Amino acid sequence: MFARLARAVVRHPWWTIVAWLVAAVAVIAFSPQLSTESDQGDFLPSSYESVQGMEIAQKAFPQQEDTSALIVVKRTDGAPLTTADTAKVNQIAQTLNSDKPETVQGFLAGPQTVAPNRAVQVVAVPMKGFDSDAQTKQSEAVKEIRADLKTQLNGTGLEAKVGGDVAGWVDNEDSFNQSFEIVGIATFVLIIGLILLIFRAPLAALLPILVISLTMQVAMGVIGIASKIFDFSGDQSLSTIILIVLFGIGADYYLFLMFRFRERLRAGDDKRTAMTTALERVGEVITSAAAAIAVSFLVLLLAAFGGFSALGPSLAIAVMVMGVTSLTLFPAIIVLLGPAVFWPSKAWKKQPKSSGAAALGRQVGRRPALVALVSGGLMVALAAGVFGFKADYDFAAGFPQDTESAQATKDMQKGFPPGIATPVQVFLKTENGQPISQQQIGAFSAAVKGAPGVGQIRPGEVGARDKSVARVDLLLKDNPMSNESISLVKDDLTPAVHRATPDGVRSYVSGQTAIFADINAVNNRDLSVILPVAAVLIALILALLLRSLVAPIYLVVAVLLGFTATLGSAVYVFQGAMNEPGVSFQLPIVLYLFVLAIGTDYNILMTARLREEAREGNEPRKAAALAVEHGGPTVAAAGLILAGTFSVMVLAPVSMLQQIGFSVAIGIALSAFVMSTFLVPGLTAMLGHKAWWPGHGDEPDRPTGGEPPVLHKGEYEPSGMGR
Structure with a gap:
């Protein structure tokens, strides 16, 4: 099959390029956009109690x-708030209410918002909306409120800081954007720089950037079409x-093909002839690798957590589009360009005399x-x-803890339990539907x-639309x-809440802490599946x-x-060396996406080369030596580019991104430089011939007749990365 594909692409490169571009224009021009979700709670199954509580809240508390x-708000001199101070804060809240931003529901202040020790007073600013x-x-509302507060508090002896979820996003948006810009720039620089180092050819370095950028547009278009047909969505990180x-x-x-x-x-x-042979040999590797990655991503459909299952089809489609590009557009362009x-560089003409890969x-x-x-x-x-x-x-x-929102949280904790900003929300609902x-x-x-x-309890509030429902907020001590x-x-509070629930009433524990507790449970379930x-x-x-049945076992x-090993390394570094309380809950699934799935590429390439060298008549140890010599530079170059791209994220001022990057x-690096280069070969x-049982994958393509196989000129001479 791959021989036929290789001959077709090589014989008709212009037709291949034109067909690909026509398809790309059609997809990009007429595809709908993929819809996205942003709230983690929206991705939990409805069987979880925290989600059921949210559904009740949406109906009873619109x-x-x-x-x-x-x-x-606190005094600039650090003294307790006076009666005049709290009156001024209440007045400011009323003033802000008279001309509040569109998304703000109100500015809520009063005696109950003053800390018992009068260190601070809090004005709640509830907002509506989840979409972009x-x-x-x-975000604009937070900036406007901050500007207004400076005017309102001038000369009062009071100072105010705006915190909470939205303010935190405003303060850290630049950190996120800067981090992703760094990663994007690093990706281009590393791909261009390393391929320049390997091939010493600017055209070879620019080609993948241009083709992959175009492929991404096509992939997003295909994903948009598929999302409408099969009714799936993604999140904003997709x-x-x-x-x-x-x-x-x-x-x-690209490197598999170019090497x-x-x-x-x-x-x-x-x-x-060079491209026909290259595509015939590498085409099977690319197809198998793309299929393995796509299947790994599609398995995410089995996840109960919607945030994971939403990623599955989108990533699988993107990988398959990239696979098609690698088997058609890349070889068509390369064969037109030729040497x-x-x-x-003239180095492509010369066989290098020695290489580190040959020694390894x-x-x-x-x-x-x-x-x-x-x-x-x-x-x-x-x-x-x-x-x-x-x-x-x-x-x-x-x-970063030097932002206004972070400082607001620290100030607030001088007078209130830490849980005031994120209460555990308990919804009580009568079983007979009568008013509670x-x-x-x-x-x-x-x-x-x-x-x-529990450090404090807020007075219960009866539902506006459903009188059978009440909400009681529990503020945690920590x-x-x-x-x-x-x-x-x-483990403790939810059972205690259920025990405290009166007869004839059912309780639902919700809020962000409960949502993450349920996410923890569903994450464990999903990874186990x-x-x-x-x-x-x-x-x-x-x-x-x-x-073979043997080789796939030890490869998997x-x-x-x-x-x-990768997850364990993160634990050693962040929980051990850096003494952090834990590792980001998103890290295991990120490692699944980028290490388990993509790292499979290198094993497939090396194993296919091991089989190929065996088929040339080499005994197992010689086949391993030659596979590392010829496949090692490809794996090293590919692994270096991808690992280098992610390593730049450790410079981000956000712990989660640092953990992901590292x-x-x-x-x-472990996949490329340990597993594929040493462990698998x-x-x-x-194992020798047993590795290919029960098939005959290592049998020579032609009988050796007791003599060394006839090789093409220089076929197994050392081939260093940059020579």
């Missing part, structure tokens, strides 16, 4: 805010994730058992770190007053987004590629070991 800001337009208006995935695998597949094309040119082939793609290959071939033992032992030691893994949900703590009584609300409030972790509070809500299913499907794809074990960079050389 005025309830979607998000909020808080104005924290509403978020823009909310475009960023797709960009990283496409540039990661696109650069991989083999250069190898064939050095062996004496003309440009058409000119390497201009002005010889070591793997001579001592495969030792190489496998050392590389496998390193991975196991790193993987042991997962036993100390703790999920961290406190986004705010990971942002103040006696029932009071009985519940009294009973839950001493519940674990940070409501900490691991301890999330565990407390899940996704990882085994993905492993089985990747093994099936490898079995089809290699016609190596991939899963790489995933756990962990993915380490994971890709070492194991394959140790």
Whole structure:
């Protein structure tokens, strides 16, 4: 099949390019946009109690805010607030209410908003809206409020800081944008810079940037069409994730093709023969790798958490589009350019005299058992770190602490429990649908007053539209987004609330802390389902590629070991060396996307090369040495680009991005430089012919007749990365 495809593309490169461009224009011009969701709670299944509470709240409390800001007021001299001070704060709230921004529901102040120790007074600023337009208006509202407060408080001896969710986003938006800009620029610089270093050819370096950028537009168009047909959506991070995935695998597949094309040119082939052979050999690898990654992403459809399942089809489509591009557009352009793609370098004509890859290959071939033992032992030691893994949900703590919103939170905690900004919301609903009584609300409030972790209880509020519902806010003593509070809500507070609920009434524990407690539970469930299913499907794809049952087993074990070793490394660094309370709860799924899925590329390339070298008549150890020599530079270059791109994220001033950047960079490096270069070739050389059982994948393509195989000129001469 790949031989026919290779001949068709090489014979008709212009028709291939024109057909691809026509299809691209049609898709981009007529495709709808993918709809997105932004609230984590929207992605939880409706069977979870926190979601049921939110649904009840939407009906009974239509005025309830979607998000909020808080104005924290204190005296500039640090003294307790006087009666005149609180009167001034209430007056300012009324003034702000008279001309409030569109998205703001109101400015709520009064005696109940003054701290018991009178250190601060808080003005609540509830807001409506979750979509991107509403978020823009909310951000503008925070900026407007801050400007108004400066005027209102001038000469009063009071100072105010605006905090809360929206203010935190405003203060940290620049950090996020700067971080993603750095990653985007680093991606281009690294791809261009490293390919320039490898091939010493500006055209070879610019080509993947242009083609992958266009492919991303096509992929987003196809995703938009598919989303309307199959009714799925994504979250706001989807475009960023797709960009990283496409540039990661696109650069991989481009390098797979270019290294083999250069190898064939050095062996004496003309440009058409070189590309035909290269595409025939690499096409199967690219197709298998793309299929394995796409299947890994589609397995996310099994996730109960909608944020994960929404990613699955979009990423799978993007990968398959990139696979088609790599099998058609890339080779068509390269064959038209021919050796000119390497201009002005002449190095593509020469066989390098020696290379580091050749030396590594010889070591793997001579001592495969030792190489496998050392590389496998390193991975196991790193993987042991997962036993100390703790999920961290406190986004705010990971942002810079010198912003106004962060300072507002610290000021507020001088007079109120930390949970005031993010209360645990308990919704009480009568079972018979009759109006809930103040006696029932009071009985519940009294009973839950001493519940674990509760520092303060706000007066209950009866629903505006549904009188059978009441809301009681529980303010936690500790940070409501900490691991301890999330565990407390899940394991201790929720059962205590249920026990305190009066007869004839049902209670629902909701709010952000409860939502994250449920997300914790659903995350654990999803990973326990996704990882085994993905492993089985990747093994099936490898079995089809290699016609073997043995090799896919240790390859999948190596991939899963790489995933756990990467997560363990993050635990060692962030929880151990840096003494952070936990690792971002999103990290395991990010590692699944970028390490387990994309890292499979390198194993597939190396294993296919091991089989190819065996088919040339080489015994197992020699085949391993040659596979590392010829496949190693490709894997090293691809891994270096992707790992380098993510490593730039450690410079971001946001802890979550630092963790993602470090962990993915380490994971890709382990996949490329440990698993694919040492562990997999070492194991394959140790097992020898047994690795390909029950098939005959390592049998020579032609009988050797007891003599060395006849090789093309220079085919197995060392081929260094930059020579």
